Amino acid sequence: MKLKETVNELEAEFKCCKLLPDRDVSWCYCSDLLSDVMANAKKDSIWITLQTHPNIVAVASLIGLSAILISRGAEPDPETIAKAAQENIPILTTKLPTFEAAGRLYSLLKK
Amino acid sequence: MEKQKKPVTKDIKHEYSIKGMDFVAAGEASSNIKHTLQLIGFAPAVIRRAAIAAYEAEMNIVIHAWEGVLITSISPERIEIIAADTGPGIPDIDQAMKEGYSTAPDHIREMGFGAGMGLPNIRNVSDEFTLDSSLGRGTTLTVVIYPTA
Ligand SMILES: Nc1ncnc2c1ncn2[C@@H]1O[C@H](COP(=O)(O)OP(=O)(O)OP(=O)(O)O)[C@@H](O)[C@H]1O
Numbered sequence: 609m610k611l612k613e614t615v616n617e618l619e620a621e622f623k624c625c626k627l628l629p630d631r632d633v634s635w636c637y638c639s640d641l642l643s644d645v646m647a648n649a650k651k652d653s654i655w656i657t658l659q660t661h662p663n664i665v666a667v668a669s670l671i672g673l674s675a676i677l678i679s680r681g682a683e684p685d686p687e688t689i690a691k692a693a694q695e696n697i698p699i700l701t702t703k704l705p706t707f708e709a710a711g712r713l714y715s716l717l718k719k
Numbered sequence: 720m721e722k723q724k725k726p727v728t729k730d731i732k733h734e735y736s737i738k739g740m741d742f743v744a745a746g747e748a749s750s751n752i753k754h755t756l757q758l759i760g761f762a763p764a765v766i767r768r769a770a771i772a773a774y775e776a777e778m779n780i781v782i783h784a785w786e787g788v789l790i791t792s793i794s795p796e797r798i799e800i801i802a803a804d805t806g807p808g809i810p811d812i813d814q815a816m817k818e819g820y821s822t823a824p825d826h827i828r829e830m831g832f833g834a835g836m837g838l839p840n841i842r843n844v845s846d847e848f849t850l851d852s853s854l855g856r857g858t859t860l861t862v863v864i865y866p867t868a
């Protein structure tokens with residue numbers, strides 16, 4: 609599935625890298641612990657988190673995640689957006705809490 | 720007369736300096752290491768293992784030490800990452816290696832660090848793992864990954 613095909617269902621908005629809507633999304637990982645994501649998130653996953661600081665970009669980039677989705681209406685720091693633009697990691701936000709966002713993504717990816 | 724030595728392929732060596740508590744630059748050394756490995760053309764699974772080891776080692780210097788270096792030495796058969804720091808050192812290495820053990824303060828935990836998973840993660844992705852520490856002086860971690868193993 610492509611990133612753009614998940615955006616409507618996730619009620620998500622691009623905060624950067626709008627021009628990368630064709631990135632592949634094959635799975636999802638939900639966690640607010642960076643070392644947990646590092647060890648357990650699969651490549652080409654959307655990472656759903658409440659963390660908003662720039663280090664989330666390094667994690668996503670190092671293990672090849674397709675995008676970061678910041679849930680429950682939290683907003684990324686401006687430095688996070690700047691870093692993400694530099695590293696080509698799309699950052700999206702949604703008002704949905706993590707559970708709902710993950711549930712919707714699960715249904716989409718299981719189809 | 721001295722015997723002629725066999726030509727040896729040279730390891731590619733790099734050194735990156737890391738500053739304690741510098742969360743802005745944090746991750747840059749690891750990201751450079753990853754790019755180097757990609758340029759050389761290692762398999763994605765190997766690059767992932769090295770990236771995890773480098774990142775967790777880098778963040779441990781940023782969070783727990785004063786300053787340090789990541790030194791990489793790379794050949795097609797062997798990827799070595801040394802993380803050496805000056806810092807408080809680790810009083811009990813067995814305890815530090817336990818999943819879930821962390822001394823990270825609250826404001827660091829709020830950022831999502833301090834799960835106590837970094838060192839166990841590094842051990843899981845490495846073929847050789849050595850952790851040496853001296854109290855009040857610093858810590859040296861050596862990781863070796865064999866791409867063909
Ligand atoms: N370079 C270091 N210098 C001093 N102490 C260290 C160093 N690296 C690790 N430690 C100690 O070992 C503990 C465990 O390290 P580990 O990387 O497993 O977890 P963490 O860094 O606390 O959390 P996480 O890596 O999950 O974000 C640390 O909390 C710290 O007390």
Ligand SMILES: [Mg+2]
Pocket residue numbers: 775778779833836837838
């Ligand atoms: Mg750590």
